[in-house]
Amino acid sequence: xxxxxxxxxxxxxxxxxxxxxxxxxYALLSLGLAVIFGLLKIVNFAHGAMYMLGAxxxxxxxxxxxxxxxxxxxxxxxxxxxxxxxxxxxxxRRIGHLDHLYGLLLTFGLALIFEGSLVNFFGVSGARxxxxxxxxxxYQTGFMFLPKYRAWVLLAAVVVCFATWYMIERTRLGAxxxxxxxxxxxxxxxxxxVPLLVTLTYGFGVALAAFAGVLAAPLYPVSPTMGSNLLxxxxxxxxxGGMGSILGAxxxxxxxxxIEGLTKVYYPEAANTVIFLVMILVLLLRPxxxxxxxx
Amino acid sequence: MNQVxxxxxxxxxxxxxxxxxxxxxDLHAFYGESHILHGVDLKVRRGELVTLLGRNGAxxxxxxxxxxxxxxxxxxxxxxxxxxxxxxxxxxxxxLGIGYCPEERGIFASLDxxxxxLLPPTVRSGGMSIDEIYEMFPNLYERRRSQGTxxxxxxxxxxxxxxxxxxxxxxxxxxxxxxxxxxxxxQKLGEVLVKLRDRGMTIVLVEQNFRFAAxxxxxxxxxxxxRIVEEISAAELPSRRDHLNSxxxx
Numbered sequence: 001x002x003x004x005x006x007x008x009x010x011x012x013x014x015x016x017x018x019x020x021x022x023x024x025x026y027a028l029l030s031l032g033l034a035v036i037f038g039l040l041k042i043v044n045f046a047h048g049a050m051y052m053l054g055a056x057x058x059x060x061x062x063x064x065x066x067x068x069x070x071x072x073x074x075x076x077x078x079x080x081x082x083x084x085x086x087x088x089x090x091x092x093r094r095i096g097h098l099d100h101l102y103g104l105l106l107t108f109g110l111a112l113i114f115e116g117s118l119v120n121f122f123g124v125s126g127a128r129x130x131x132x133x134x135x136x137x138x139y140q141t142g143f144m145f146l147p148k149y150r151a152w153v154l155l156a157a158v159v160v161c162f163a164t165w166y167m168i169e170r171t172r173l174g175a176x177x178x179x180x181x182x183x184x185x186x187x188x189x190x191x192x193x194v195p196l197l198v199t200l201t202y203g204f205g206v207a208l209a210a211f212a213g214v215l216a217a218p219l220y221p222v223s224p225t226m227g228s229n230l231l232x233x234x235x236x237x238x239x240x241g242g243m244g245s246i247l248g249a250x251x252x253x254x255x256x257x258x259i260e261g262l263t264k265v266y267y268p269e270a271a272n273t274v275i276f277l278v279m280i281l282v283l284l285l286r287p288x289x290x291x292x293x294x295x
Numbered sequence: 296m297n298q299v300x301x302x303x304x305x306x307x308x309x310x311x312x313x314x315x316x317x318x319x320x321d322l323h324a325f326y327g328e329s330h331i332l333h334g335v336d337l338k339v340r341r342g343e344l345v346t347l348l349g350r351n352g353a354x355x356x357x358x359x360x361x362x363x364x365x366x367x368x369x370x371x372x373x374x375x376x377x378x379x380x381x382x383x384x385x386x387x388x389x390x391l392g393i394g395y396c397p398e399e400r401g402i403f404a405s406l407d408x409x410x411x412x413l414l415p416p417t418v419r420s421g422g423m424s425i426d427e428i429y430e431m432f433p434n435l436y437e438r439r440r441s442q443g444t445x446x447x448x449x450x451x452x453x454x455x456x457x458x459x460x461x462x463x464x465x466x467x468x469x470x471x472x473x474x475x476x477x478x479x480x481x482q483k484l485g486e487v488l489v490k491l492r493d494r495g496m497t498i499v500l501v502e503q504n505f506r507f508a509a510x511x512x513x514x515x516x517x518x519x520x521x522r523i524v525e526e527i528s529a530a531e532l533p534s535r536r537d538h539l540n541s542x543x544x545x
Contacts, residue, residue, distance in 0.1 A: 172413070178405040179414055186401045189363040190415035190462070191389035 002143070007265050010144045019261015020254065021150050021219075024157035025212050027253025029234040030241060031161055032208035034249040035168070037238075038181040039201045042092060042103035047234070048227030049111040050206040053080050054213020055222045056118060059129050069132040069218070073156075076214045081207030088202040093195070111228065118224035126221025135218075153215045160211060161250045168246050177201060181244070236279040242292020252290060315374070316341045316466050316497045317362070322371035324354075324361040324521075331357045331366070333521040339466070344488070344498040346508045349518035350544055355501040356398055358518070359468045363395050364388055375466070390418045394459030398470040398501075402443040402451045409439040411454055415462045422463030431487065432457050449480035456487065466497040473504045481507055505543065517542050 002009040029051060036044045057076035061067035067075060087110065095102045131149050138147040168174035176197060180187045184194045213227075220226060237256050241248030256275050263274040270277075282290060317339040324332035332354050339345050347355040361369045364385040373380045375391045389395065394415075403411055412428065412435065429436035432453045438446060446454060452472055459467060473481045481504070488511050492498060502508040508515070509532065517525035517539065525542060527535055 175406055175410045175414055179403045182403050182405055183401055185365050186395075186397060188385045189365055189389060189395045189397075190459075191386050191418050192416060193384075193386045 005266070012265055013144045015261045015265045016258065017144075017146065017150065017154075017261075019257045019259070019264070021153055021257070022260060023254040023257015024154050024161075025216065025230065025253075026234055026237045026257055027161050027250045028157050028208055028212040028215075029230065030237045030249040030253050031164055031246065032205040032212075033234065033238050034241070034244050034246055035164070035177075035208070036202055036205035038244040038246075039177060039184075039198055040088075040092065040096075040103070041100050042107065043100065043235075044202075044205065045104055045108035045231070046087070046110045046114070047107075047206070047209050048229075048231030049114040050080055050084065050209040050227070051213040051216070051230065052118070052224060052227035053083070053114060054210025055129075055217045055226060056122075056213075056224075057210065058214045058217045059127055059222045062129070069129075069214075072217075073211070073214050077207035077210040080210035080213075081203040084206035085199050085203035088199050092202065093198075096198075111231075115224045115228060122224060124223055124225055126223030126226070129217040129222055131218040149218060153219065156215060157212070158254075160208070161253075164208065165246050165250060233275055236275045238289075240275075240279050240282045240290060242289025245289065245291035248289060248291025314341050315339070316343070316376060317499070318372070318374045319358075319362070320372040320374075322358070322361055322369065322373060324357055324366040325368040327367055331521055332361060332369075334371070335361075335518075335521070335523055337516050337523055337526075339497060339499060341465075341497050342492070342495050343513045344492050344500065344511055346500045346502050346512045346515045347518055348502065348505065348508070348515055348539075348543060353518040354521040355518050356470050357521075359395065359470050359499065359501060362388070362468060363393070389415075389462075389464070392419050392463070392465040394418075394462055394464030394467045396455045396459060396467065396469045396472060398474070400451050400455040402446070402454055404442065404444040406443050407439070408435055408441050408443055408446065408454060411443040412439075412458045412461065415458050417462050419463035419465065423460045425461065428457045428460060431460075431490070449476050449483075452476060452480070452484065453487075456484075460491070465495075466499070467491070468499050468501075470501045471503060472500070473502065473507050485511060505539075515539075 004012045029047060033044055033047055036042060054076045057079055058069070058072040061072050061075065062069075091106060091110075092103060095106060135149040135152050138145050139151070168177055176187070176192060180192065180194055180197050188194045216226070237253050238249060240256065241252030256278065259274055259278065260271055264271040315338055317337075319335055319337050322332055322335040323330065335354070335358055347358060349355050357366060360366050362373055362375075364380070369381065371381065375388070375393065378391055380388050380391070403414065406414065412425070423431075434450050435454055435457060438450065443454065444451070456469070456472065472484055476484070485507060488498065488500075492511070500508055500512065513529055515527045515532070516523050517527070519542070525539070527539060532539070
């Protein structure tokens with residue numbers, strides 16, 4: 001049997017794949033956080049809750065409205081995105097002129113409210129969502145079994161991440177967003193409706209989280225606390241990548257998933273902490289993050 | 296005179312009719328608790344080039360910012376092309392045909408030169424095409440793929456002006472465009488202003504460099520302590536030069 005540093009190849013690749021899939025979720029979530037932080041300068045602590053709401057919208061949509069997985073891929077992010085826009089318009093905008101700490105506290109409070117309400121109705125144990133028929137089973141590659149659904153998650157996440165990157169870095173709308181991040185007052189003086197841009201950006205950022213939630217539904221138990229468990233790691237990823245850096249969020253997300261996977265192979269005890277160790281190192285050596293601009 | 300003008304087919308010849316482009320009455324502006332403008336009154340006719348002169352802190356830049364609604368609070372009246380703008384949303388003001396070039400130039404670091412140039416949305420038809428702009432500013436064409444803030448100060452200034460020419464704005468508010476630039480660049484900017492005036496643009500120029508502004512302008516307003524204290528036409532300038540110098544402290 002082929003061994004890599006004393007570990008069978010199948011185990012090694014299996015963990016690597018698991019890591020990469022976790023990384024895909026980190027990337028999608030930290031990307032949304034980066035987009036929101038860039039323009040709104042808000043550390044969106046409700047992001048995990050939005051991911052959770054995406055998964056719940058998928059689950060409840062199937063249960064009560066007969067919406068299948070493929071429709072949910074579009075409808076759940078749309079619904080959560082619209083919900084996010086209402087939150088921005090009604091709550092976040094009012095505190096826009098205050099210190100950013102208030103935004104953090106407000107979104108943290110919102111996350112607790114969303115989680116608590118859903119715990120009240122559904123408990124914490126979590127429900128299962130069936131893997132869509134088309135993606136059941138898997139491929140027997142030479143050295144390991146690759147479940148179709150996991151391959152799909154990876155593909156979908158990477159495509160959405162890079163489409164987002166392209167939109168922000170290469171299109172006119174993206175130029176508005178980048179410029180609005182740098183100097184919103186001047187954008188306004190050019191005739192751009194910056195408040196509208198902010199609302200749409202927040203909606204888009206949380207829609208990305210909801211999209212990750214849909215992808216997660218068949219993979220993990222759908223439970224009210226699924227988001228908060230993930231969010232702390234995602235914040236570490238954002239810090240490592242550099243606050244507000246789009247490419248940084250994507251690359252760091254995938255890379256941290258891989259590092260976590262590798263740690264599981266060689267020193268499983270540290271798997272849950274390795275990302276935070278990387279974060280400490282990055283903060284010591286490059287406080288602005290790997291992809292961040294020095295302030 | 297505020298007559299209604301029929302829209303001619305060649306927009307660049309529309310503006311020499313003497314109608315009011317901008318009228319400011321009793322404008323007060325505040326940043327938080329500080330009261331910066333104390334009742335500014337001025338008017339600018341279409342096709343005019345008017346300067347705002349004064350010492351640092353006299354309120355010249357704030358006047359331009361107040362027109363664009365970039366100050367904390369403003370009261371009084373600012374009528375642009377017949378529309379009262381005190382109460383309207385900030386992003387609607389440029390759409391009345393105003394282009395603003397801030398003192399710090401406001402070039403975006405995260406955008407390349409061409410993206411910076413294409414950034415401001417079109418506010419009216421009849422703006423310069425990108426080819427005309429590159430013809431006027433050949434350096435920008437050569438450096439169109441560079442990051443905006445990698446340009447020299449002069450090139451950044453050209454870019455900050457060029458991008459508002461594309462939008463079809465009919466009135467330009469230019470804040471200290473010659474500040475810190477080499478004489479050869481200042482001369483080039485002077486040539487550009489003459490071309491723009493010949494195209495019928497209305498221009499409000501905040502300028503420290505009086506020798507640059509004097510031969511270009513139709514009228515001068517002098518500001519002090521957030522008010523207009525003097526209005527001098529180009530014809531009166533030679534006889535009142537000494538008086539002006541004492542006001543400006545030069």
